[in-house]
Amino acid sequence: MDTTTTIVIFGISGDLAQRKLIPALFNLFQKDRLKGNFNIVGFAGRSWTDLELRKIAREGIDKFAGFQVNNEKWREFENQLHYISGKFQDENSFVHLANTLENLENGSANRVFYLATPPNFFTDIIVNLGKSGQIEEENGWRRVVIEKPFGTDLESAKKLNHDILKVLREDQIYRIDHYLGKETVQNILIARFANTIFEPVWNRNYISNVQITVAEKVGLEHRAGYYDTVGVVRDMFQNHLLQLLSLVSMEPPASHKANDQRDEKVKVLKAIRRISQAEVHKHSVLGQYRGYKEEDGVALNSQTPTYAAIQFFIDNWRWEGVPFYLRSGKKMAEKISEIVIQFKRPPHLMFPLPESYSFTTNTLSLCLQPDEGIHLKFETKVPDTIAETKSVDLEYHYKDVFGNNAIPEAYERLLLDALLGDAALFTRSDRSELAWEILDPFINTWEDATKSPLAIYDPGSWGPKQSDDLLARDGYQWMRGCGNH
Numbered sequence: 001m002d003t004t005t006t007i008v009i010f011g012i013s014g015d016l017a018q019r020k021l022i023p024a025l026f027n028l029f030q031k032d033r034l035k036g037n038f039n040i041v042g043f044a045g046r047s048w049t050d051l052e053l054r055k056i057a058r059e060g061i062d063k064f065a066g067f068q069v070n071n072e073k074w075r076e077f078e079n080q081l082h083y084i085s086g087k088f089q090d091e092n093s094f095v096h097l098a099n100t101l102e103n104l105e106n107g108s109a110n111r112v113f114y115l116a117t118p119p120n121f122f123t124d125i126i127v128n129l130g131k132s133g134q135i136e137e138e139n140g141w142r143r144v145v146i147e148k149p150f151g152t153d154l155e156s157a158k159k160l161n162h163d164i165l166k167v168l169r170e171d172q173i174y175r176i177d178h179y180l181g182k183e184t185v186q187n188i189l190i191a192r193f194a195n196t197i198f199e200p201v202w203n204r205n206y207i208s209n210v211q212i213t214v215a216e217k218v219g220l221e222h223r224a225g226y227y228d229t230v231g232v233v234r235d236m237f238q239n240h241l242l243q244l245l246s247l248v249s250m251e252p253p254a255s256h257k258a259n260d261q262r263d264e265k266v267k268v269l270k271a272i273r274r275i276s277q278a279e280v281h282k283h284s285v286l287g288q289y290r291g292y293k294e295e296d297g298v299a300l301n302s303q304t305p306t307y308a309a310i311q312f313f314i315d316n317w318r319w320e321g322v323p324f325y326l327r328s329g330k331k332m333a334e335k336i337s338e339i340v341i342q343f344k345r346p347p348h349l350m351f352p353l354p355e356s357y358s359f360t361t362n363t364l365s366l367c368l369q370p371d372e373g374i375h376l377k378f379e380t381k382v383p384d385t386i387a388e389t390k391s392v393d394l395e396y397h398y399k400d401v402f403g404n405n406a407i408p409e410a411y412e413r414l415l416l417d418a419l420l421g422d423a424a425l426f427t428r429s430d431r432s433e434l435a436w437e438i439l440d441p442f443i444n445t446w447e448d449a450t451k452s453p454l455a456i457y458d459p460g461s462w463g464p465k466q467s468d469d470l471l472a473r474d475g476y477q478w479m480r481g482c483g484n485h
Helices: 015-030 050-064 071-078 091-105 119-131 154-165 183-193 231-249 258-271 277-283 398-402 410-420 429-446 465-472
Strands: 004-010 038-044 081-085 109-115 142-146 173-175 207-215 284-289 307-313 323-329 336-343 363-369 373-381 389-397 455-457
Touching (some): 004 015, 004 091, 004 410, 015 071, 015 410, 050 071, 081 091, 091 109, 119 142, 119 154, 154 429, 183 363, 207 231, 231 307, 231 323, 258 429, 277 429, 284 429, 307 429, 307 465, 323 465
Parallel strands (some): 004 038, 038 081, 109 142, 142 173, 284 455
Antiparallel strands (some): 207 336
């Protein structure tokens, strides 16, 4: 970055900036990836000074960052931190911001505007950026990074897209899903398309089902005000889990370019079978952990799901008939994110085994966290038997190959990509709307408590029994391929 680059963080006084954004930007600077002349300008409602922002930013790094701080580098970095007090809905605050940026930059400059605010401010901020002339690209490019959630249903997502596209071009908008910045998530495409041993069997002829699990041990963690209005389907499925499903099932893109990759993800969502509200209960189980309604800030009659398991089908040539089971929940037995691909049984077993013998099928497990790596389970003969088999595990762990500190924070990659103009790991408008279109029937059906009472499950379990029944109906069970089990 030879010309000056300015990063404006709206909502810099919030938790996201302190825990993730500032540490990520500083570590990029430590790694010499944030180069040249740059400014980081925080905009929020508090009456801070530059010095107060720098003090709080350093406290956040010391508390939350998982890397060593070079103090000399920090002294260089903190001099580029500036603060402006203003209101997101006040046009005059944005005129003041524009004047301040021009004085800081002293000439042409590129700008990234990062919206780390509650979603009800997204439209106000973008409209005011437009009114104050800060989106014009006469003296450098302009990009806007928008945090999730992007809408709460299809209608709200369409309205938000409509409103912001009146001010911005689609190629200026970077809708962020931090899950896509995770090193292990990016490795899904490498595992699939850089290894010819996998791709020939990555289809309905060899795979019986795919299971995607994103489980959390924690509960609300003082987020009841947000979570009780959202629930697990809006919070996890619309973005994280459907993103993982897309990466596992998409066709190989023509190139690594952003739109080639995003086109293939959109094709997957278009091919997902739409489920009518009348069929929702057949394809999903939603639950709430015991004691949720007693949590501080939760409504006494809350119908908010904290667990969901949903069965999807992708109606295309590659995946016709293969069920995809996605589940996520709070207060689960373990914190884990994994994708388990279960292969079909061999078409004919010629070995002299009794009919009652339980033959284990092959599985490939993509372990996203915390046991980052890949596990391939296959069968081998037990010595000194005629043909008895035993499952063995072929394992790869990131930490064994690259060390314990090899995996960077997801926000480092995403912030750098936004600065470089690479939108491959960001969500396009059509993708966000398609995801809501798929999930709206589930959300609308389960929010009617009279027709859809939530299943109750115990904290520390793997969810309600009905979730097991969902798979058992098709002859499957939830599998674990990573971690301790």
